[in-house]
Amino acid sequence: MQLFRVLAPALVLGLVIAQPARALTLLRDPDIENALRQLAAPVLKAAGLSPTRTNILVIDDRRLNAFVVDRDNIFIHSGLLLKMDSPEMLQAVIAHEAAHIANGHLVRRPVAMRNARTAAGIGVALAAAAGVAGGNAQAAGALALGASSTAQRLFFAHTRAEESSADASSVRYLVRAGVDPQGAVAVMDIFRGQEALSVGRQDPYARSHPLSADRYRVIKRLADANAGKASGNRSADYWFARAKGKLSAFQRAPKWTLTRAGESGFRDVALMREAIAHHRQSQMGRALRALDQAIALRPDDPYFYELRGQILMENRHFGQAAASYGRAVNAAPRDALILGSYGRALLAQGQYDKALRVLSQARDRDGRDSRVMRDLGVAYAKTGNRGMASLVTAERYALQGRLGDATVHATRASDMLPRGSGGWHRAQDVLSAAKSVSR
Numbered sequence: 001m002q003l004f005r006v007l008a009p010a011l012v013l014g015l016v017i018a019q020p021a022r023a024l025t026l027l028r029d030p031d032i033e034n035a036l037r038q039l040a041a042p043v044l045k046a047a048g049l050s051p052t053r054t055n056i057l058v059i060d061d062r063r064l065n066a067f068v069v070d071r072d073n074i075f076i077h078s079g080l081l082l083k084m085d086s087p088e089m090l091q092a093v094i095a096h097e098a099a100h101i102a103n104g105h106l107v108r109r110p111v112a113m114r115n116a117r118t119a120a121g122i123g124v125a126l127a128a129a130a131g132v133a134g135g136n137a138q139a140a141g142a143l144a145l146g147a148s149s150t151a152q153r154l155f156f157a158h159t160r161a162e163e164s165s166a167d168a169s170s171v172r173y174l175v176r177a178g179v180d181p182q183g184a185v186a187v188m189d190i191f192r193g194q195e196a197l198s199v200g201r202q203d204p205y206a207r208s209h210p211l212s213a214d215r216y217r218v219i220k221r222l223a224d225a226n227a228g229k230a231s232g233n234r235s236a237d238y239w240f241a242r243a244k245g246k247l248s249a250f251q252r253a254p255k256w257t258l259t260r261a262g263e264s265g266f267r268d269v270a271l272m273r274e275a276i277a278h279h280r281q282s283q284m285g286r287a288l289r290a291l292d293q294a295i296a297l298r299p300d301d302p303y304f305y306e307l308r309g310q311i312l313m314e315n316r317h318f319g320q321a322a323a324s325y326g327r328a329v330n331a332a333p334r335d336a337l338i339l340g341s342y343g344r345a346l347l348a349q350g351q352y353d354k355a356l357r358v359l360s361q362a363r364d365r366d367g368r369d370s371r372v373m374r375d376l377g378v379a380y381a382k383t384g385n386r387g388m389a390s391l392v393t394a395e396r397y398a399l400q401g402r403l404g405d406a407t408v409h410a411t412r413a414s415d416m417l418p419r420g421s422g423g424w425h426r427a428q429d430v431l432s433a434a435k436s437v438s439r
Contacts, residue, residue: 355375
């Protein structure tokens, strides 16, 4: 699937912290998210968290940061992911954020949110997002918080006591998971000296996670005390190379990628990176040849077929794209991002009924993807169901915090859908949420 940017919906589902004229956005890619799941799973299990429930999501931001806003989502900036040199460093970041969840540091977030609201002078918009993952027909809260950079720091900032607690817990989790805790020391090395800089020059991570020489000494002592308790993990090396390699191939210049494609030592990853670089240079034939070689090495890998579908889709070969996406769906039938791409290709082919079924599955598994919501609205319209088209459009606008537009479409859906039906009730949820915010 395309590595694409979407407005990051805040949840009870997530949180959007908008700086003036700027909002955080998610980078959604099924391959990268799968690789991060593989890396995070042993650490999350060690922390007593569910690897299937806790999402590791990438924020499109070159600055270095990672944060949590609820129990179900850990956010990592793309800049921090690209800065990491080893899987142990990335797993140390995940372990630290997991510790904030496991140690109950989020219980003070409502107070922090009120402080952020006061500092920003903007407030909170509560939007309805009906039918989130799992097919729940009841509206779920989508929280969009407008905030200045000062408010963002207030909201995300942890106390020094919380940081010390998370440091100690994260090292325990790493050791329990068989991960070398020296990765945590390497992460701290990146930010050493930040406390001496003015606030405006510090990385966001240093502002939200208070640093000190004492913290560094303590975490180094903890890591040294557990030296030799973990061995190298070739699987972790592979998934780290996969995540960082794909992200960098899309975010760095193609020429840069081609000169460094094989640096990870994994042939299929090198071929994938070459394919992306050639694709970005509008060389579809070379891109597909490189990717087909990667597929030959891993013939059951759904994410290489998904990337193949993206390349074909963006070159307007819709039929071939749908076939590649179909292979990906067969190998990973529960991946919402792959389902969404498959539905989009079917829609481009004019297979509206099939696209509607596939896109509905994608939305039921992950209600955060506004592109799926948009495509689903088109599919409903193309199949003659204007009421449902208006409903999912209303929900998409509500998810983005555009409550005025959501109200218009929810009202339209209410007029067209049978009174008392599930869709009609979902439209009422949107209208009720919009009305409560406008008071």
